[in-house]
Amino acid sequence: MTVVTRFAPSPTGMLHIGGARTALFNYLFARRHGGRFLLRIEDTDKARSTDAATAAILEGMAWLGLEADEPPLMQSTRDARHAEVASEMLFRGTAFKCYATPEELQARRDLGEEKRQAARADNLSDSERAALLGEANALLAPFRSPWRDGAPAPSPDAPFTVRLRAPDEGERIVEDAVQGTVKIQADEIDDLIMLRADGSPTYMLAVVVDDHDMNITHVIRGDDHLRNTFRQVPIYEAMGWPVPQFAHVSMIHGNDGAKLSKRHGALSTLAYREMGYLPEALTAYLLRLGWSHGDQEIFTREEAIAAFDLEGIGKAPARLDLEKLGQINSHFMRLADDDRLLCLLRPILEADSPLDDAELARIERALPHMKDRGTTLAELASAFAFLRVKRPLDLNKNARKALSAEGLDRLAGLRDELRRISQWTADRISETISSYCTTNDLSMGQVGQPLRAALTGGLPAPDIAPVLEWLGQEEALARIDDQLAGAGH
Template sequence: MNRLPPQRSKISQVQQSQTVITRFAPSPTGYLHIGGARTALFCSLFARHHGGQFKLRIEDTDRARSTDAAIEAIIDGLRWLGLDWDGEPVSQFARVERHREAVNALLARGRAFKCFCTPEEVEALREEAFKEGRALRSPWRDRDASGAPAGAAYTVRFRAPETGVTIQDEVQGEVRWAAKEFDDLVLLRADGTPTYNLAVVVDDHDMGVTHIIRGDDHLTNAARQYQIYEALGWDVPVFAHIPLIHGPDGKKLSKRHGALGVEAYRDMGYLPEGLRNYLLRLGWAKGDKELFTDEEMVQAFDLDGLNKAPARLDFDKMASVNAFHMKRADDDRLTALLFERLEAREGLRTDEAARAWVRAAMGLLKERAKTLAELEEQVYFLLRPRPIALEGKSAKALDDEARARLSRLREVLARHGDWNEPELGAALKRFAEDEEVGFGKVGMPLRAALTGGAPAPDMSFVLAVLGKEESLARLDDQV
């Protein structure tokens, strides 16, 4: 296989009269992993950018491995990510008869043939071909099927051409294969079920797919599928094979890197729009711009921005991108998402009054959180029921001297007028200076009294979020 640089000027241009149709075609053998989610996003954005359609096909012909649970997980993952498709999902397994029709057409054209080789004979032929440095050729490609034993089992194979294959890929450039690299591909197994490459071509053609965007692990499949398109006399879609995602260390992505289902990222506290934005920049670029709204993504995305080099998963960048979308998110929505996460935690207030309190503080809280998980930790101190039980370091921080100092601080705060973070910060600093102690002598006991030692931001922020009434009440509980 040889590759030349992309020549985008001819193929990548979409004719105005052509309705762009893309598709995402996962195999339902597991969850919607991060690589598949990125592929689906690119397909969706390209279709929306050109006013076209984005379709979903479930490639469930492998009945032994395909499960209803996996199909549901994929669909749920797409919906959570906010990728809506046009029309009903297509089941590849339900189209077996249509696939057989295409095989019959290839037989009629002489582009396919029945092969009566036994599995043992095929293995021997394969070993011989390997030794000679060529692909397998069935002896039945030049034999009359009438000479086969009566009732013998057979497969249907594609008659591999004697010339090489060249495709123009929008990412990989011009890619060439020599004829010797292709065997006589099985189209129908002995049990009459179609193989992957045949089914994909027929389904993409019938669905009107104009552009196939997928991982470059399918590049050789593209060459095989190109041959089948040509043999059936069908238009070949535009191919764009994107490099796979690698881990931070540059190696193939695995579970230890983050090759997880999108539901895992949801559980880690990422917003769907944040993950969409991050995945967009994972193998695609538009100048130096990093942060995109959904409208900007649709407007900007095209095949020209796809990178040829593998992208590396970067959780720090993912969190940074998500933080941008956290700040833009609606406060009511964030509050609802937050309390969905908090329902499983015991010992916290989740009543309507608590929800209203968190909602009122959300404008401040979301500025300091990169994910919903961080936001969850930030509000923990807000939702602890009073009086807060002190344990460990928090209990030790409130000795007699500290309680006396907090009592004096309580009177200062009671007289304080401007209850906002900057003014409260200045007031705490002045109090420490008046007491002639380091700020830690004020901050540590104050944190214990207000939060019970729970993770929390600066004390001025804690006071501002709690509000004057609650702050004074929590101080009263401890002093």
């Protein structure tokens, strides 16, 4: 058997990170088994589906590197096929025409709620209360149509829906690869609508027909669909089709254990791109939300494909932890190719002003050594601020304090030594500073503090010798000269 999985989002909004994790699990499972990963856009809800949402889903998938093996299938293009299956089920007697109107069904539900409310009255006897509750529960129970057993139509031209003839009795069992054995009683399954009165298919029919026609072998999806599985399996059985293996994955919750919402962090996958996370970091993080493999915490794409299995998925909801995501993103930024990382940083660096050639050269020199200076691209970009400040530098309070009269005197002496360096490297610079301190009986702090203040204006920066190298000899000496000139040196 060739494993075939699918990701089937509805284009009614963004690609949620929960959906992205579902797509990732399907992708990895297919790749692990040398199978195929497919994408289906479930746009049967024509009123809410939009082209913009479809484009956002495709963009998010592409950013995460979750490439489907075929172009995406638009579910709405298959209405005729869905209707064909419904007609076949009518012929087989596993579906029937139902003439109940939406208004009648709503009146039934309303009456059930009224009886349930009436049963709460204080003046009722136990038997009266039980009778009312029994009537309410019958009205609110899964709908079993009076036309399921062949009752005549109310009129020759009466509108109708096509409903599944749900299982009549007994226990229904789903062997789920994540949730285990799940059971419900047959009378909990309604005679669900498969074709609306206008002839359009519902989700319940369309998803089964499409999964069958796409040869889907494993349906990996959120556990909010678990109950739908009991309604969909009878359609497979009615058509004599093989039933795929189901695996229902628990939801992602916030760090407080509550259902994930905007207060816990961004919900849109692409929002994490805008926040400065790398796609490989987000997928590595999503992989570990609800799945584990030994003690390994961070997986590359290749490692994930080699290791992923359904047995490693836990039943409990996973919790979103942005601090952990930041740690993983920092890890992958350190591993990233320098040219790629600079390409990703440039839009952030140039958000306020373009990089000139000198600034770009300094950042290119510094980048291989500064990849650990942030957990997101935005944080990393801000770490280069000391390389971009314009002369003369504005000094913060601490920098002004470091450039006291004594500090400036020491800086003047060091400047003369730095000018004599012929090979402007961090090692040579460090040797020169150490020699200057030894010759003048000074500590590194007595020299380093005013030097750092003159070079950075007090902005955060790494060790001073690399800073001097990245600035370049001309720029570094010019920054020192600006401070000395301002003090009359």
